[in-house]
Amino acid sequence: DAEITQSPRHKITETGRQVTLACHQTWNHNNMFWYRQDLGHGLRLIHYSYGVQDTNKGEVSDGYSVSRSNTEDLPLTLESAASSQTSVYFCASSEGGLGNTIYFGEGSWLTVV
Amino acid sequence: EDQVTQSPEALRLQEGESSSLNCSYTVSGLRGLFWYRQDPGKGPEFLFTLYSAGEEKEKERLKATLTKKESFLHITAPKPEDSATYLCAVQAHAGNNRKLIWGLGTSLAVNP
Numbered sequence: 001d002a003e004i005t006q007s008p009r010h011k012i013t014e015t016g017r018q019v020t021l022a023c024h025q026t027w028n029h030n031n032m033f034w035y036r037q038d039l040g041h042g043l044r045l046i047h048y049s050y051g052v053q054d055t056n057k058g059e060v061s062d063g064y065s066v067s068r069s070n071t072e073d074l075p076l077t078l079e080s081a082a083s084s085q086t087s088v089y090f091c092a093s094s095e096g097g098l099g100n101t102i103y104f105g106e107g108s109w110l111t112v113v
Numbered sequence: 114e115d116q117v118t119q120s121p122e123a124l125r126l127q128e129g130e131s132s133s134l135n136c137s138y139t140v141s142g143l144r145g146l147f148w149y150r151q152d153p154g155k156g157p158e159f160l161f162t163l164y165s166a167g168e169e170k171e172k173e174r175l176k177a178t179l180t181k182k183e184s185f186l187h188i189t190a191p192k193p194e195d196s197a198t199y200l201c202a203v204q205a206h207a208g209n210n211r212k213l214i215w216g217l218g219t220s221l222a223v224n225p
Contacts, residue, residue: 004156033212043157043200043215058212090156101147102213104156 003027004105006091012111019078021108023091029103030096032074034058034066036087037107043090049074050096081112115140119201119216126223129190134199134219137183142206146184147213148177149200157200160186191223 004025013019025032034046045058047066055066063085065077078085088109094102120135138146145164149157161170163179170177174195176187186199198220202213 040217042217043202043213045212048212092156101159101162103159104149106156107154 004091004093004103006089006105006108008108009106010109012113013081015081015083015112017081019081019110021076021078021089021091021110023074023076023105024072025091025093025103025105026072027093027095027103028071029093030071031094031100031102032068033092033094033102034064034074034076035090035092036060037090038087046076046089047074078110081110083112086110086112115203115205115214117201117203117214117216119199119219121219122217123220124222126188126191126221128192128223128225131187131189131191133188134186134221135183136186136201136216138201138203138214139182140203140205140214144204144206146179147202147204148184148186149202151198151200151218160199188221191221193223193225196221196223 007022030051033048035043037043044060046064047058049055049068088107090107091105092102094100117138145162147162148160150160151157161177166181168179174189178185198218200218201216204213
């Protein structure tokens, strides 16, 4: 079955370190997304991509970057981790076009100390 | 401003006690309304997509309905395994925007 795999599932890092969260999908979807989920804020979009070499900023993109070199992968990089970036991160994907279902990975729990 | 509001924030039911969750929205043009279920420590799991007012979809004990201003997720004779957070999201017509606008969710607990 097609799926989205995130790694690592849990990570503790120190303030100022660079961290990369991996996301790999086997749906062959054009669209990929990174969200963070925090109490009181719900799911907030960090970055998204509509295809290879395409990346776009979401509503909370400061301090994060992504790159899309192939269809399957969209790694999320925290350039210099801050305590405010302690959160659970979800990768998601969907087929191209409006109104198509978005499928989520299992999440990556990141703690910045 | 596009907005999605879910109510109640939390709901506790006895097993077999039917109820409804609400998702009200204000968007410039609805492309789709999505319901997801999220279990603790897991990613959101897709349940339904509704596209136009009057549409209804069912899955086991769940039934989703849509009007021009809101959607309801009806839970009939719930079981403890229905306990989860239920999330609503809408997709608007605006330009080429494929992003979703998310509600904060309703946390449902079903007691045996």
